[in-house]
Each structure stands twice: as C-alpha cells, then as structure tokens.
Amino acid sequence: MKPPADVAHTLNHFFDEHLPLTGFMGLRLASYDGHTLVLKAPLAPNINDKSTAFGGSLYNAAVMACWGFAYLKTQEAGIVCNQVVAEGHIKYLAPVKGDITAICKTPGSDALAQFFEAFHSRGKASITLQASIACGGSEAVTFEGRYAILRCTS
Amino acid sequence: MKPPADVAHTLNHFFDEHLPLTGFMGLRLASYDGHTLVLKAPLAPNINDKSTAFGGSLYNAAVMACWGFAYLKTQEAGIVCNQVVAEGHIKYLAPVKGDITAICKTPGSDALAQFFEAFHSRGKASITLQASIACGGSEAVTFEGRYAILRCTS
Numbered sequence: 219m220k221p222p223a224d225v226a227h228t229l230n231h232f233f234d235e236h237l238p239l240t241g242f243m244g245l246r247l248a249s250y251d252g253h254t255l256v257l258k259a260p261l262a263p264n265i266n267d268k269s270t271a272f273g274g275s276l277y278n279a280a281v282m283a284c285w286g287f288a289y290l291k292t293q294e295a296g297i298v299c300n301q302v303v304a305e306g307h308i309k310y311l312a313p314v315k316g317d318i319t320a321i322c323k324t325p326g327s328d329a330l331a332q333f334f335e336a337f338h339s340r341g342k343a344s345i346t347l348q349a350s351i352a353c354g355g356s357e358a359v360t361f362e363g364r365y366a367i368l369r370c371t372s
Numbered sequence: 373m374k375p376p377a378d379v380a381h382t383l384n385h386f387f388d389e390h391l392p393l394t395g396f397m398g399l400r401l402a403s404y405d406g407h408t409l410v411l412k413a414p415l416a417p418n419i420n421d422k423s424t425a426f427g428g429s430l431y432n433a434a435v436m437a438c439w440g441f442a443y444l445k446t447q448e449a450g451i452v453c454n455q456v457v458a459e460g461h462i463k464y465l466a467p468v469k470g471d472i473t474a475i476c477k478t479p480g481s482d483a484l485a486q487f488f489e490a491f492h493s494r495g496k497a498s499i500t501l502q503a504s505i506a507c508g509g510s511e512a513v514t515f516e517g518r519y520a521i522l523r524c525t526s
Binding site (some may be wrong): 230232235236237238239242243254258262263264265266268272274275277281282287300302303304305306307308309310 | 389392393394397418421422429431435454456459460465479
C-alpha cells in the first residue's frame, strides 16, 4: 500500500486532466493524511447574489471531497476501477461567507475493509461517505454521498 | 400576475449578473410556460473523465431548474424576497452522454398556494420541488430540493 503522500497529488492531476468545472472553481486538494481529505476553493468564481458561496459550488466541493477520498483509497489499495457517484444529499445550514473548505473524514477502517472486500469478491462495491463545510467555526453544510466502484472491463 | 413570457428572461439575467459558475457551465433557460421550466447546458464545459456529464454539473443544472422555477413563481406573484436552497438530494441513475437538459415541473397549484400563503402570513416559507435529467429517452438523474423564501428586511 502506498503512503498517502505519494498518491495525494494524483487528485489534483485528475481534476486538471478531466474536470473543467473544478478548474473554473479553483478546487484543489489542500491536505490528505489517509484519514481526512480537505479540498479548498476561493470564493470569487463560486460567488452568488448574496456575496456568499453558491449552493452548487458547495455541493461540488463536498461531492468531490468524498469522491477524492474514495479515489485515493482505491489508489492506495492498488485497485484499478471505474468510480462514480451514485447519490448525493446536501443540507445547507448557514451561508458560507468566504473561501470554501470541504472536509471528508474516513468512515473508519471497518467500512473501508468491507468496501474493498465486496469489490474483490463481486467486482463492484459502494460506500457512503460524509463531508462538511464550516463557516466561522460552525457547520454550514453537511453532505452524504454514495460512491460506487466497478471493475474495469477493458 | 405577470404572464410567464414577461418574467422568463429574468432568470438568464440573474445567472449572468450573479453566478459566474452557471456562466462557465453555459447554463441557460430553454423554456418556461408557467408549469414546466427547462434549463440546458452544453456538454463540453461540463464533461468528466468518462466523456459524460460531470455529476457536479448535473446537480447544478437540477438545483437551478428548481431554484429558477421558484424564482419565477415568486416574480409572477409580485413577491420581493430572499430565496435560498435549503436542501438537495440527487440520484444518478445513468450517465448523461450529451448536453444537459434539466426539467422542473410544477408541484401543483395547491402546493404553490400554500407556499405563498405561508410567506404572506409568516414572512417565510419553503417548498419542495423536483427536477429530472434524461438521456436517450430514459431518466438519468432525479433531484428533489427544498427552497426557502424570506421577507427582505432591508
């Protein structure tokens, strides 16, 4: 298993290579230690009519924090697969009045082990991950997403 | 109450004026007849690694189709308010292999009447709206969002 530092840069590379929308947002990996993944984006390209962060940008940051966590975990485990988001549920609790910081924390080693075991035995698996975005020390956004991985057939 | 044709253009104006992200996406009002609102966006700025539409872009199109429906309904009713999205839940059922077309249909005249009555009596109200995105004749994305309006205090 590769250490997190070796694989973390692959997420920004993925964004640059494949997702023009995250490029416009300025969404970048800020940190990843194997347990917590942090994405950041500046307010300016993600602003709304109230001069706070646009709800669509907040969703994108949260969905990609969890997507990135699953992506790096499969990279670390040496799994080659297609990964998709199957479902996302976001709650907007308060406005985000500055830059966006989306944090995904590990669902725990048991959940990850089950995820990988299901993939190895059935060729597909899904995992539920959570992210949050804070503003001024309080939780402003909560997100839960379900991510599926499928064995590559080509 | 103004007819839909008079207010429909105000949605694109709102996007242009306030939301740089929808500008990058190329998200525009395609049609609105008072009952159904359709937003469209080209695939190119919204593409992902599988050459289909990025899940974040699909969310943005769906959340803004419902947001736009609520926005135009409040405009038609002559209501001056702040409007926010409070919650969004999206299910990705199949890839979207071309341009994005997000459709929000009216929740019905009773639901709208309750929404406006609550606003007039309490100064705030919320409504649940649904949108969908199809691909190849089949439903590819379903979305449900809750939108709140608040009386302007300034």
